[in-house]
Amino acid sequence: MxxxxxxxxxxxxxxxxxxxxxxxxxxxxxxxxxxxxxxxxxxxxxxxxxxxxxxxxxxxxxxxxxxxxxxxxxxLGPRRVGAIGGVAVDALAAPTASSLALIGSGTQAFTQLWAIGAVRRLSSVRVFSRDPERRIAFVRRVSEELGLPVIAVGSAREAVEGADVVVLATSSPVPVIDPAWIADGAFVTTLGPKQVGRAEFGPELVDRADLVVTDSVAQTAAYDPPFILAGTPQQERLTSLGAAIAENVTGRTVLFCSVGLAGxxxxxxxxxxxxxxxxx
Structure with a gap:
């Protein structure tokens, strides 16, 4: 990828x-x-x-x-999305990043951990999702199949605060975290909805970031309803992941909008x- x-x-x-x-x-x-x-x-x-x-x-x-x-x-689809997330972390997260917060416990959440665990030695993984039974089952699978040090926690805030890497992998039409919880220098991936009126994060999370990256600028321009940043000054800050890698673009706090690079x-x-x- x-x-x-x-x-x-x-x-x-x-x-x-x-x-x-x-x-x-x-x-x-x-x-x-x-x-x-x-x-x-x-x-x-x-x-x-x-x-x-x-x-x-x-x-x-x-x-x-x-x-x-x-x-x-x-x-194949979830594995390549996970792998693209791994590329983004490998290229743009702090080399010392070792603690990860995961909001969500579905297939995309699992493949993100699978890939990120291949490019960073994770010292801790904290997982929160709305369904306690599904959350616990997910933690058991991650521990057994990936061998990562993972625990389930009782709130999104408990998962996110202090984490070096934060992954949002939900289907929520409303923000699932408060940007104030994000640590300075953290790397954040968002995989879920990101359109006007339906997004798992708000524009305030973009304000929190020094660098905003996506795997496909073309896809963000084609959303209907529009991409959450469409028509805002924040849209001008959007950089493609390929360009960030090729041009060695960096930022202290990074937001990666995973939208699915076609092909x-x-x-x-x-x-x-x-x-x-x-x-x-």
Missing amino acids: WEAVLAADEGRLRAPARVSAELGSGRLVFTTGALEGEWFGYRSYDSFGAEPGEQVVVLHDWETGRVRGVAVGNE TEAYLLARLIDSAYGVQ
Whole structure:
């Protein structure tokens, strides 16, 4: 994903905003991408609400158009989002960051811990979500599968205060933390809703940050309803993750708005196929 983020910044990875087709009671959504001269592809998923449902990622050869690979299931998408979050932490969080606060206990929350734990040695993880039973089950899974020092706490504030890295991974339409809880020099990732009138954080959190980064500026411009910062002076502060890495942009307190860089699912599938068949 580090490679993909830089390829997007250089213009080699074409990564337009996602598109969708209305199909009555639901939509079929596509995120598309192309690596110049190598491949093009897409991921598709629906909004019909079936659980668990399945996503499909399809990879085509650039020259022939033939299908090089297909991934079916719901594993690839969350892993690449987690990996992009890991790239952001690796590039922009303090090298000494070791304590993490996690608000949320779903699939995206797990893959963020999986990836961040690969780029930072975490000394403590504090988890809060609204459902106590789900929170405890999540902590048990993290401890067993990732081997991280993790505990469940009783409030978002208890999780966030003093943490070096804060991850918001909720579906909440309203802010889930108070920006005053964020420590100076902390790194914050937001994965949930971030549109006007529906966002898991407020503009005040942006004011709290010295650097505001996203993996896809194109996607923030395409939101409907608009991205939470659209039309505000704060929008001018938004920097792409690829540009921040390439230009060595830094900030003491960092906010990363994860919105889903298109093409990264196909990029990941291409690398997995190459790895499986011994292509360097």
